[in-house]
Amino acid sequence: MYRNVILLIATVLLATSCRFFDSNRNLSREDFDIPEGLLDEKPLEVASEVIDDMIQNVSSPVEMAAIIKGLKIPFNRDYIANTKDMNNLNTSFQKAVGLGIYGADLGYINMYERTSLVINHITTIKSLADGIQVGQFFDFNSLSRIATNRENIDSLLLISQQSFNRIDSYLRETNRAHLSVVIIAGVWIEGLYIASRVAEDAKHPRIDETIGEQKVIMSSLMLLLNNYKGDPNVSKLISDFEEIQALYKDVRITYEYGDPIPVEKDGVLTFKQNDTQTIIMSDETLNNIIKKVQSVRNKLLIG
Template structure:
C-alpha cells in the first residue's frame, strides 16, 4: 500500500469535558504568548542533521488526502474547513505558520472539488499570513486567482499551488527558518487528518481505504514527534511536541504487517532491476479509530482557536 505522507500539525489533548477544554485552550494560549516572532535562540542556531533528515523525509502535499476522499466518492462539505475570518487573530509567527499549513490543506481540498468562491477567500487569508511570515514571494496570487475562476484549469491550479508550498518549504529549510517549515508541515497534516476523520465520523459505513490510510499515519506521527523534539528548548514547541506524543499514544492500538509479494523486473533509468514487492496491511480497531477521531478533532479545533 502506498503510504500517505502529507504536510502537517498538532496539539493533541486527551479527552476532556467542555469546562476543562476551555481551561486547556486558555493555558495553551498563555504558553504561546503574544511575541510576534519566534525566538530563534530558543529553537537552535542550527538544526541537527538527524532532524533535517526527518524534516526532509516528511514529503508534502496539501491535496493527497483530498484526492483520496474524492476518489472514494465522498461529497464536499464546507463544514470541514477552517473559517478564514479567524486569520486576524493569529498574531505570532507560531500561530501564523501552523495556520498557514491548515489553510494550505484546505486550499488543496477546495481545489480538488473545484469550489471557486471559497478558494478566493482562502487565498486572501493565505496571502495575509504569508506576507506576515515574509514568504509571500512564493505565491503567484494573480495567476492563482485567474486559474481559480476557470474550473477547466484545475490541474494547472493544483500544480502551481503545490509548487508554491514546496518552493517555500525548501527556502525556509535552506535559510535558517526550519522551525517555520516544521510548523507549516504540522498544520497541513493536521488539517488533512481532520477532514478525513470527520468524514469517517459522519459515515455510517466508514470507507475501509480511508480507515487504512488514517491508520498508516502512525509512522508520520512518530516522525513529527521526533522532529519537534529538536525544538523543545522553545516552550511553544515543547507544548506542541508533548501534544504530538499524546497523539501518538492514540495510535497504540494500530498494527501494521508487511507481506512479501512476488519480485518483478522493472526498468529504472535504463537499467533492468529486480524489485521486491511488498503489501502492507494496517489494522485499526474500532475503539482505536474512535480515539484517533476524537483526539484529532479536539486538537485541530484548539489550533484554529489559538
C-alpha cells in the same frame, strides 16, 4: 606493616572517591572545567540534510484529498477551516500553523475543483504568508486568475504545491526551519482532521485505514518537531501531538512482502507493488484518535 599502610591508603582513596559521588551534594557546572563553547543552551541540532530528508517524508495534502475523492465521497465545506479563524492567529508560530491548515484545505478544495472557495482561501493564505515574510513565494496573482477564470485546475494544483515548496525552501535557507516544520505540522493535522470527519460521516474502511497509517508518518513528524522543542510554542505543540501519538500505540501495522511486477502497456512501464499492509486497530482506538485529532486541530485555530 606494609599491609596496614596499603589498607590505610586504600581506605583514604575510597573515602575521597565516595565523597565525589555523594548524592546529597548538588554538583553544578562550576564544579567542572567545561569549555565555554559547550555551555550554549542551543537544542541538539540535526544536520540540514537530515531535516530535508525528513521534510520530504511528510506527505502532501493532495494525496489525502485524492483518496477521499477517489472513494466518491462528496465535498463537504464543513470539513475545512473557516477563514474568519485567521483573525485568531497573531504570532509567527500561529500564522505558520494556520498556513499549514489552510494550505491543506486548499489541496482539498483544489482536488474537488471548488474554485468559488479558492479565492477566499488563497487570500487567507497570502495574508498569513505575508505575516511570516514569505508572501512573495505565494503566487497569489496566478492562482486568483486561474480560480476566477476557471482555467486549468491542474495549474491550480501545480502552482499551489510549488508555492508551498518554495516557502519551505526559503524558510530553511533563512534559518527559520522551525516555522517550516510548524507549517508541515499544520498540513498534517488538517489532512488527518479532514480524514477524521470523513470517517465519522462516511464510515469507509479505506478512510479508517488511512487514519491508522498515519502512525508511520507521525513518527517522522515528531522527530522533526522534537528538534525544535527548545521553542516554547513548538514544545506545547509537541505535548498536544504526544497525546495523539499515545493513542497510536494501540495501532499495529503488519507487512507482507512480495516482489514488484513490471508491466509495459502502450509504452508505459508500470511497476505494481506486491506488498501487503494490514492495519490492526479497534473501533475504540479509532474513535479516540478521531476525537483527539479534532480537539487538537480546533485548539490550534483558536490561537
